[in-house]
Amino acid sequence: MDNLSMLTDLYEFSMANGYRQTITDEQGVFDIFFRKVPDNGSFVICAGLQQVVESLKDFHFTKADVAYLRSLKLFKENFLDYLAHFQFDCKVTAIPEGTPVFAREPLLTIQGPLLQTQLFETLLLNIMNHQSLIATKARRITFAAGDKPIMEFGARRAQGPSSATFGARAAVIGGCASTSNVLAAQKFGIPAAGTMAHAWIEAFPDELTAFRKWAEVYPDNASLLVDTYDVLKSGVPNAIKVFTELKEAGHKPVGIRIDSGDISQLAKGARKLLDAAGFQDAKITASNALDEHVIQSLLNEGAPLDNFGVGEKLITSSTSPVLSGVYKLAAIIQHGDVIPKIKVSASREKLTLPGLKQVYRLYRANTHEAFADIIALSDEVLDHPMDVVKANPIATERHQSIDQYDAKPLQEAVMDGTTVQADLPGVFDIQKYSKQMLQEIPAATQRLVNPDEYPVYMTPRLAQLQEKRGLQEKESVR
Amino acid sequence: MDNLSMLTDLYEFSMANGYRQTITDEQGVFDIFFRKVPDNGSFVICAGLQQVVESLKDFHFTKADVAYLRSLKLFKENFLDYLAHFQFDCKVTAIPEGTPVFAREPLLTIQGPLLQTQLFETLLLNIMNHQSLIATKARRITFAAGDKPIMEFGARRAQGPSSATFGARAAVIGGCASTSNVLAAQKFGIPAAGTMAHAWIEAFPDELTAFRKWAEVYPDNASLLVDTYDVLKSGVPNAIKVFTELKEAGHKPVGIRIDSGDISQLAKGARKLLDAAGFQDAKITASNALDEHVIQSLLNEGAPLDNFGVGEKLITSSTSPVLSGVYKLAAIIQHGDVIPKIKVSASREKLTLPGLKQVYRLYRANTHEAFADIIALSDEVLDHPMDVVKANPIATERHQSIDQYDAKPLQEAVMDGTTVQADLPGVFDIQKYSKQMLQEIPAATQRLVNPDEYPVYMTPRLAQLQEKRGLQEKESVR
Structure with a gap:
């Protein structure tokens, strides 16, 4: 090397x-x-x-x-x-x-x-x-998020391999809770975080099947990506079906992730549906082009978000x-x-x-x-x-x-x-x-x-x- | 590793x-x-x-x-x-x-x-x-520079070690002629480029001594940084003294580098002084926060520059x-x-x-x-x-x-x-x-x-x- x-x-x-x-x-x-x-x-x-x-x-x-x-x-x-x-x-x-x-x-x-x-x-x-x-950028972003955890999600847009890995280290120094980057997690003792990509959903005949298969493999780690087709008409209702099945089998569903669209409105709608179905504890994670200003706006609008996954804007400090x-x-x-x-x-x-x-x-x-x-x-x-x-x-x-x-x-x-x-x-x-x-x-x-x-x-x-x-x-x- | x-x-x-x-x-x-x-x-x-x-x-x-x-x-x-x-x-x-x-x-x-x-x-x-x-940013910068060579100088501001090294590789793909990064030069067969830092000048009692010592060590590679004190009153006149001594000893001086101030005016002034002293072949290199737009402006203004050293704005593609x-x-x-x-x-x-x-x-x-x-x-x-x-x-x-x-x-x-x-x-x-x-x-x-x-x-x-x-x-x- x-x-x-x-x-x-x-x-x-x-x-x-x-x-x-x-x-x-x-x-x-x-x-x-x-x-x-x-x-x-x-x-x-x-x-x-x-x-x-x-x-x-x-x-x-x-x-x-x-x-x-x-x-x-x-x-x-x-x-x-x-x-x-x-x-x-x-x-x-x-x-x-x-x-x-x-x-x-x-x-x-x-x-x-x-x-x-x-x-x-x-x-x-x-x-x-x-x-x-x-670390400085991460501190700005975690400052905006208050007590909500930030997951560092930027490996694919980092400026090369060590930018991803040492960047994840610096992100934790600046307040991030976890990283999606397994190498950084392994190397520095950081919790590794992540859910699923749209590819998982698309690899199965339909969203409900994809969610069910995920729940079979990860019954105690079911965090479902709900925006492949339509968050409120398809993703969240399908997630609720699978969460209900998991609950009946004695498992506790983790939550959902929203990665596109108007995060604030979608999170509010999803929260209502989840609560009405008895899943008040299911967490909502937001990702997609987040930075300190977007996170601050989302929280100011009262978006019911529990976690944030922050990618390219953190790992490259893209505005500076x-x-x-x-x-x-x-x-x-x-x-x-x-x-x-x-x-x-x-x-x-x-x-x-x-x-x-x-x-x-x-x-x-x-x-x-x-x-x-x-x-x-x-x-x-x-x-x-x-x-x-x-x-x-x-x-x-x-x-x-x-x-x-x-x-x-x-x-x-x-x-x-x-x-x-x-x-x-x-x-x-x-x-x-x-x-x-x-x-x-x-x-x-x-x-x-x-x-x-x-x-x-x-x-x-x-x-x-x-x-x-x-x-x-x-x-x-x- | x-x-x-x-x-x-x-x-x-x-x-x-x-x-x-x-x-x-x-x-x-x-x-x-x-x-x-x-x-x-x-x-x-x-x-x-x-x-x-x-x-x-x-x-x-x-x-x-x-x-x-x-x-x-x-x-x-x-x-x-x-x-x-x-x-x-x-x-x-x-x-x-x-x-x-x-x-x-x-x-x-x-x-x-x-x-x-x-x-x-x-x-x-x-x-x-x-x-x-x-590579894309480098192409923009080399496009602006026309036929003038670009040296990639960004290692110290790159986003981690591999950003510097693979970034230098990509910079050459995008048209750069050389890199200051010795690891990248070694790894990818790129010419290694560079002159001296202000520290060299400051390490000696005065600028003329620093230039003379450099010329002693590198008689055929004397590219002198002329902006430590005052480009036109001190740097270029001292460089000309040393170039004259080198010429008398049978060596060919390479040129000067300007790393601060109004590059266009300073280069024009330096060119006049060098030409008047018979050093029409001495090259003028510019560095300091250059990007495609600054290079284009300098050349449009007729700045007599022969090479450019481009650092952070290339190696991080800082505007994007x-x-x-x-x-x-x-x-x-x-x-x-x-x-x-x-x-x-x-x-x-x-x-x-x-x-x-x-x-x-x-x-x-x-x-x-x-x-x-x-x-x-x-x-x-x-x-x-x-x-x-x-x-x-x-x-x-x-x-x-x-x-x-x-x-x-x-x-x-x-x-x-x-x-x-x-x-x-x-x-x-x-x-x-x-x-x-x-x-x-x-x-x-x-x-x-x-x-x-x-x-x-x-x-x-x-x-x-x-x-x-x-x-x-x-x-x-x-």
Whole structure:
């Protein structure tokens, strides 16, 4: 199978080979962060760390990989030899999966030989951008559904096999209850969910026969797809016949699924028919092109729906299919000296944050009410009170003062070489932690449309360092 | 590593187990087709067949897979035993990769034991929906770029590892010249492309030093990123210094890359400076949030660009990130009798095409000018003249007459059991074939905005069968 260590942009190899020939002693410090939240939301649910750790622990190049790289005639033998005997020698710190995070916060920081840290850029961004994107979309959809469970149904429309599988993982981190994807269910311990397709119905001479055959095979798992011909005239009446037969035989029918038409009206009609026949407990599941807005509308209209199956719009985050996380050099460490680095740009919004940093969530003193995050240099002690500056260079009212707060660090140690230091919890533990963290941030920041901004500050020392380094870079051009 | 045979929606297993218990002799015939073209285009570039064939050839379940499925307590032992000893026993026919295809045409048809054909739905759709989506987007982007090469640069923003890797493959099918993704380059024989990142520049004390060090390591491959500080005041002048040094030492500089700012103005300025310094051959590459429309605008403005690096907007098809291909039952074969099947729906647009079918491309007699496609039953001989009906049930002027045409069948035999019957050409051969096929369809159907519709007809026999089966299904509900 493929070696994901090769899932790297060519230029990472070119630069790594270049560092090997020029500045071999330097350590690099890179941060992963993003500037924009998908769907104009206020936060991203961080995800993908487990796969990052697994990839880095196993980072290696096979003989065939090295031979392929040699064939490109770009790299020196000393570099190819380094790859052939690659030993992961970096420190990774990161914000735990499931944490709601905000623009400009370093989600993951990696420090180690410059050559190595450069090589990981593409793979780490690929994993974290993807899973964080889908976890964030899933959180929007589960938010809209309130306490109704969401089944992730998107495998057939996902952008390739790992998009389906890691997407299902991320969907659970973002609050989904189950997945139709058996591989993801097996791999991550997620309940596998599903009913039947129209093909089952069509494979039999008529709908009633198809339902009866299903009930014979799955007497305690009869969830019937009722929209092959006509939901209210055919599907639900036939389902009720079969449910009645099941009940008489001592079984409890599960419910029905509606996959087309006006879901709201059809669900109301189906609910009446089911209730009148004594099947008040039979659940109604809706699917078909659902997203957070459709689900919210259906529930606002009082559609009596118990579960939702959400496919392509979740697994591709189709209304906002890219999380543009970046991997930026924050410092070079040369013989023990930390040289903070900054990327200036024509666009002031893109100014990066230099130096070794930590992110803190700030709570009103002695409460669980978070009101802001602050990015600090990692050796700083936070003052009370403190004059802080918004991290977004183009924000208004950038200067604020904060006092009477508790601060909780968000980044924690993850790897020191191949030693894994962090807990890597199961997906449902991450989901639970994520829900707790969401309860701590203001409800208004979680609205689907026009959410309140959650402030992210810098400490005065970090703000000064950014300003100073930015000016130095501009000077250097003159 | 993961077994992709498990990348299947749970309900496929549930139905397959159900068929095993109820209708074991039947064969199923399923078609893959789509109804809507991404980005409101008129065609899709078909892709993914090679991975479909590889998946089907290797379709199997490990002991651990079977044990996992047993643990779900849904399936009978006779079914689990069937999976443990799975023998692929289907016939696959398909339209070759790279072919421009249209709504409602069966891209792939699979015939075999109903249980088996049901099991493949999710995986086959996942692969073909993804790769066809990206090949189609790549075709739009390479169309906009004309004869300028496109480098696929999206790995870091792709939706997971296989989205990056198979996406790069599909991008080449759609016309891209190279990829930055080394794994894809290695796996599919694609040229690997790339320059340097801003991190390289920042890792050195100043830009000129960074460029000089690069030129030391890559004297014959000096493509320099010039926008770290200021393209025209710093980047290009420093590049020219280094290019001059390289030239004096007998090397030929490659060029520069601009990754931010007003690409059009910056490229014009850079071109002047390079030309004035005697580097008329140095290429200018643009990157940064490019798509087909931005590239078209840049070229319309006369921006002197030689190459484009296209990232997230290509690799996720971000303006239209889903190809909604479906897998629909076209027939059941019972003791040798073909029973055509149809899915009726509340929405007439969703009516499927029953029976065993072939698709033909119709050319004006003795030319390479295609003017329409026609879907026929597979045992039909096409008449001259012939009264045909548009395949889209909600099209206007559905009835037409055609004459004086040559017909070329599009679907060809691909697999008979695990024997592979079709050629599976390399990606650049597919790309070449795709370009030829595109030259045969009217130019007006290839416009990026408001393309002309390319007609897809049914033969009168197929149209009658669809009508008859549709009425029968409606009857059955009364």
